[in-house]
Amino acid sequence: MTVRALSSVLRKKAEEEVNETPNVADAAIAQLRDWLHQKPHLRAAKIPDQWLIAFLRGSKFNINKAQEKLDTYYTLKTIAPEIAANRHPFDASIQEILKIGFFLPLRKCSTDTSPRTCLVRVAAFNGTKHSLTDLIKVALMIIEILLIEDDNFTICGEEAIVDVKNLGFGIISQWTPTLAKKVVTCAEKSLSVRLKSMHVLNAGKGLKAALQLFKLFLGSKMKTRIHLYHKDYEKMYRTVDKSILPVEYGGTDGHIQDLIDHWKMKVETYSDWYAQHDSIRPDESKSSDAKNSANVLGIVNCFKKLDIDLFRKMKVRELSEALRKKAEEEINENDRNIETNLEVMRKCFNEHFEDHTIRPLDQWFLAFLRGCKHDVEKSKRKLEKYYTLKKSAPDFFANRNPTDEKIQALLKLGLFLPLRQCVKEDSPRTCLVRVSQLCNSQYSLVDLTKIGFMTAEILLLEDDNFTVVGEEIVADMKNVGFSILSQWTPSLVRRMFTCAQNALTVRLKSLHIINAPRGLKAAVSIFKMFLTAKLKRRIYIYNEDYEGMYEYVPKSILPVEYGGTAGNIQDLTDYWKAKIESHGDWYAEFDKACDEFKIPKKTTTNNSAHTIS
Incomplete structure (x- = not known):
C-alpha cells in the first residue's frame, strides 16, 4: 500500500473521526481493489492508493459507501460533464478563472488537527462574462488535488469562507435548484468533501434565495454551521484565526495573489491526472449497475419532470408546475421548443456581435421569447431593438451606473417597487409605481421611467411570474399636480410604450391608479391611445378608498402604507436599491453591447426601424 504516513496527532484524529487505523486501511484498500477489478470501466484504470483512501476517509471506512462514491464520481463525468469532465488546465476559460482566483485553499490550518480552510471568492467574478458551471468545475479540480495531497482535508474536513461582495444576479441567476443539487452531489456523494462550516462574508440582502437553495440539500447539522x-x-x-488568512481579509499570511499563483501552477501540473481520469467512464449499455443521471443526482424526487439533457444545453430556471402549465397555455412554451428557440436567439445575437465577448444568459433570451409568446421572428426584432435603446432613447437607457449620485437619489425615493409576493403562484407580478414621490423633488417622469426600466430588466432576468404571466401596476398619484401631469405628453408615452413593449417585452395586465388627482382624466386619455381595447378595460381608478382595489390586489401582498400586511415601503425601497446596485456590471455590459451593436450586411433594415421618437 502506497499511502502517506500521518503525523501522530492526525493518526489519532483519523481513528477518532473516520475509524481509520493502519490495519483497517490496508484491508479496506485491498477490498476496494477487488471491487475495482470487477468493474469493466475501472479494471484497467491506474488508480493510486492515496486516491482510494480519500474516498474511504470520506465514508468513514464504510466500504459500501466508498464504492458508491467512487462509482458516482466516474458516472458524473458522463451525466454532468459541464462540471465533472473536459478539465483541461490550459483551456482559455479555465486559465481565466485560475488567474482570478475563485477557489483558494489557504496554506496553513489553525492547528495540526483543524480542517483545511478554503477561500471562495465569488466576488471576483462578473456573472455576465463567466459561467457558474466553469467556476464550480475549477473548484472541483482543486478539491481533487486536496484529496490526494492534503491529509487535513481528508481527515478533518473543509471550512469554507465565501466572499460574496457585490454579488450580482449574473451569478445568482445561474444558481438553479438543479445546479445546486449537482454541486452537493459532486462534493458530498462522490468526492467525499466533509464541509465543517461556512462563513459567508459581505452578505447582501439578495443572497437569501441562493442560500436557501443550497440549504435544501444540506443535513440539519450543517445548516446550523452557516x-x-x-x-x-x-x-x-x-x-478562523487571522494567522492563516491573507492580508486582504485582515490576516497575516501573505497575499491573495500569492495564493492565486500557487494554485494556478498546481492545477497546471495535474494536467495528466485530469486527462486520465476524464477518460474513465462507465458504459451504461454494459454495466449492470450503471446509474442514469436522474438516479445519481436524486433530481426526480426533488424536481418533477426535469429534463437533464435539456438542462445540459441551457441555463434557465425550472418552472413550478403551476407556472409551467401557465406558460404552455398563455405563451406557447414547452420543453420541446425552448432549446430550439433559444438556439435561434443565440445565433441572432452572434450575427450582431461577431467579435463580442459578452455572453448573455439564456434566461435573458428566454424573456424575449416569452414576451413574444415564442414567436421567434418577433423575439429577434425585439432583441435587436433592445440593443439600439442607448442611442435611440438615451434619457431612459444611457448613464445607468447605480453608484451615480443621481441614480442613488432616485433609488432612495422608492419610485418603482415590485412587490415581494404574487397573489397566487401563477399570478402577475404587482409593481408599485410611486409617482407621488416626484412631488417636491427635482426629478421628472423621465427619471422615474429610467429607474422603472432598470428594475424591469432585473425582473426579466429573475422573475418567472413577470416573464410568464406579466405585470400589474399600482400607480400612486397622491398630490400629483400640473407640474408633473404636464410632462405626460403623447411623445413621452409613445416612447415609454415603444421601449416597454417593442424592446423589453413587458406585458402589462392591468393598471390600478390610486389617489387620483382631478387633472388625471387627460393623462389617462393619452395613456389609452397606446393600449389595446382589452387593456383599456383593465384600467381602474380609485381616490383615497382602496377597497375596490383590494378585490384585485389583496392586502396580503401590499405594504402596510397601502392597507396591506406584507412589510413596509422602506423595506422594499432598501431591497430594490441593493438589488439594482448589485447589477452594476449588467448595466455596464449593456452600454458596451450597445456600442458594439452592428446590423449585419445581409439584413436590409430601415434606419427608422431602430428609432424611437
Missing part, C-alpha cells in the same frame, strides 16, 4: 457576516469579520476571527 454563518453570515457583513463588513465586520471580528466574529469570524474567533473561529
Whole structure:
C-alpha cells in the first residue's frame, strides 16, 4: 500500500473521526481493489492508493459507501460533464478563472488537527462574462488535488469562507435548484468533501434565495454551521484565526495573489491526472449497475419532470408546475421548443456581435421569447431593438451606473417597487409605481421611467411570474399636480410604450391608479391611445378608498402604507436599491453591447426601424 504516513496527532484524529487505523486501511484498500477489478470501466484504470483512501476517509471506512462514491464520481463525468469532465488546465476559460482566483485553499490550518480552510471568492467574478458551471468545475479540480495531497482535508474536513461582495444576479441567476443539487452531489456523494462550516462574508440582502437553495440539500447539522457576516469579520476571527488568512481579509499570511499563483501552477501540473481520469467512464449499455443521471443526482424526487439533457444545453430556471402549465397555455412554451428557440436567439445575437465577448444568459433570451409568446421572428426584432435603446432613447437607457449620485437619489425615493409576493403562484407580478414621490423633488417622469426600466430588466432576468404571466401596476398619484401631469405628453408615452413593449417585452395586465388627482382624466386619455381595447378595460381608478382595489390586489401582498400586511415601503425601497446596485456590471455590459451593436450586411433594415421618437 502506497499511502502517506500521518503525523501522530492526525493518526489519532483519523481513528477518532473516520475509524481509520493502519490495519483497517490496508484491508479496506485491498477490498476496494477487488471491487475495482470487477468493474469493466475501472479494471484497467491506474488508480493510486492515496486516491482510494480519500474516498474511504470520506465514508468513514464504510466500504459500501466508498464504492458508491467512487462509482458516482466516474458516472458524473458522463451525466454532468459541464462540471465533472473536459478539465483541461490550459483551456482559455479555465486559465481565466485560475488567474482570478475563485477557489483558494489557504496554506496553513489553525492547528495540526483543524480542517483545511478554503477561500471562495465569488466576488471576483462578473456573472455576465463567466459561467457558474466553469467556476464550480475549477473548484472541483482543486478539491481533487486536496484529496490526494492534503491529509487535513481528508481527515478533518473543509471550512469554507465565501466572499460574496457585490454579488450580482449574473451569478445568482445561474444558481438553479438543479445546479445546486449537482454541486452537493459532486462534493458530498462522490468526492467525499466533509464541509465543517461556512462563513459567508459581505452578505447582501439578495443572497437569501441562493442560500436557501443550497440549504435544501444540506443535513440539519450543517445548516446550523452557516454563518453570515457583513463588513465586520471580528466574529469570524474567533473561529478562523487571522494567522492563516491573507492580508486582504485582515490576516497575516501573505497575499491573495500569492495564493492565486500557487494554485494556478498546481492545477497546471495535474494536467495528466485530469486527462486520465476524464477518460474513465462507465458504459451504461454494459454495466449492470450503471446509474442514469436522474438516479445519481436524486433530481426526480426533488424536481418533477426535469429534463437533464435539456438542462445540459441551457441555463434557465425550472418552472413550478403551476407556472409551467401557465406558460404552455398563455405563451406557447414547452420543453420541446425552448432549446430550439433559444438556439435561434443565440445565433441572432452572434450575427450582431461577431467579435463580442459578452455572453448573455439564456434566461435573458428566454424573456424575449416569452414576451413574444415564442414567436421567434418577433423575439429577434425585439432583441435587436433592445440593443439600439442607448442611442435611440438615451434619457431612459444611457448613464445607468447605480453608484451615480443621481441614480442613488432616485433609488432612495422608492419610485418603482415590485412587490415581494404574487397573489397566487401563477399570478402577475404587482409593481408599485410611486409617482407621488416626484412631488417636491427635482426629478421628472423621465427619471422615474429610467429607474422603472432598470428594475424591469432585473425582473426579466429573475422573475418567472413577470416573464410568464406579466405585470400589474399600482400607480400612486397622491398630490400629483400640473407640474408633473404636464410632462405626460403623447411623445413621452409613445416612447415609454415603444421601449416597454417593442424592446423589453413587458406585458402589462392591468393598471390600478390610486389617489387620483382631478387633472388625471387627460393623462389617462393619452395613456389609452397606446393600449389595446382589452387593456383599456383593465384600467381602474380609485381616490383615497382602496377597497375596490383590494378585490384585485389583496392586502396580503401590499405594504402596510397601502392597507396591506406584507412589510413596509422602506423595506422594499432598501431591497430594490441593493438589488439594482448589485447589477452594476449588467448595466455596464449593456452600454458596451450597445456600442458594439452592428446590423449585419445581409439584413436590409430601415434606419427608422431602430428609432424611437
